[in-house]
Amino acid sequence: MITIDNVSFSYRKSPRQNLDRLSVEFRAGTVNMIIGKNGSGKTTLFDLITNVIKRPPEIRGVPEEKDMIYQLQGLLFPPTLKSKDVFRFFLYSDHASRIRVTNEPYVDDDMSASEIDMVRRVWNMEFGQLSIGERRYLCILAITLMKRKLYIFDEPLAGIDPEMRQYILKRIEKLALHKECTVLLSSHHLHDFQRVQCTLHLLHQGRISFSGSYAEFIQNVEGEDPDDAFLMKVQ
Numbered sequence: 735m736i737t738i739d740n741v742s743f744s745y746r747k748s749p750r751q752n753l754d755r756l757s758v759e760f761r762a763g764t765v766n767m768i769i770g771k772n773g774s775g776k777t778t779l780f781d782l783i784t785n786v787i788k789r790p791p792e793i794r795g796v797p798e799e800k801d802m803i804y805q806l807q808g809l810l811f812p813p814t815l816k817s818k819d820v821f822r823f824f825l826y827s828d829h830a831s832r833i834r835v836t837n838e839p840y841v842d843d844d845m846s847a848s849e850i851d852m853v854r855r856v857w858n859m860e861f862g863q864l865s866i867g868e869r870r871y872l873c874i875l876a877i878t879l880m881k882r883k884l885y886i887f888d889e890p891l892a893g894i895d896p897e898m899r900q901y902i903l904k905r906i907e908k909l910a911l912h913k914e915c916t917v918l919l920s921s922h923h924l925h926d927f928q929r930v931q932c933t934l935h936l937l938h939q940g941r942i943s944f945s946g947s948y949a950e951f952i953q954n955v956e957g958e959d960p961d962d963a964f965l966m967k968v969q
């Protein structure tokens with residue numbers, strides 16, 4: 735479990751406090767979903783947890799660097815690398831992985847027919863020729879095959895179609911439920927989380943103003959629309 739107790743942070747030239755006495759607990763066994771308006775500080779919080787920005791002592795329970803993986807929003811790989819090489823890059827940098835990456839596309843029993851189709855189609859293509867969604871899917875697939883104590887996914891669903899979003903979420907949920915690890919994820923796609931075992935954390939005005947289940951989040955909202963619940967909570 736990661737515990738954050740009263741953390742404040744502002745960028746050097748920022749006119750405002752980006753995080754303002756923020757406290758929260760991120761537990762294992764659930765997908766911890768961080769939501770909030772654009773610019774509310776979700777990536778900043780991830781950067782602090784992972785020590786990309788120097789981690790303050792008020793953030794406790796973070797595993798060693800080798801035991802965490804942080805999926806950034808950007809997909810920064812040389813465009814001429816083949817998809818299989820990017821996959822290899824992830825898995826061969828994993829000290830615990832026993833998966834061998836070959837010229838044969840990676841498939842496993844957890845993959846749907848659509849996922850298998852996609853991986854087969856892009857395996858020998860250059861990464862730069864893939865669509866943004868295909869690149870993101872491939873990287874997330876590889877990350878979920880790595881063994882870590884902490885996984886952080888910064889907007890893994892951005893630019894992904896509704897079908898693939900479900901598959902990605904199922905994979906990430908499986909990580910959270912079946913491995914002894916903590917999973918943090920940020921997303922603006924609130925509807926997708928209805929069927930995921932998750933804890934929502936709303937980051938608003940520098941603090942976590944709500945932590946709870948999806949059902950609790952939409953409680954008392956007419957039509958049970960999570961976007962309406964979001965609007966109510968940030969206005």
Ligand SMILES: Nc1ncnc2c1ncn2[C@@H]1O[C@H](COP(=O)(O)OP(=O)(O)OP(=O)(O)O)[C@@H](O)[C@H]1O
Pocket residue numbers: 745746747748752770771772773774775776777778779
């Ligand atoms: N290096 C920096 N220097 C100054 N301000 C920064 C820096 N990086 C981010 N910010 C500011 O900090 C605030 C929080 O940014 P952050 O990227 O954490 O937001 P976010 O919640 O992840 O947003 P989004 O949902 O749009 O991805 C923003 O107002 C941003 O302009």
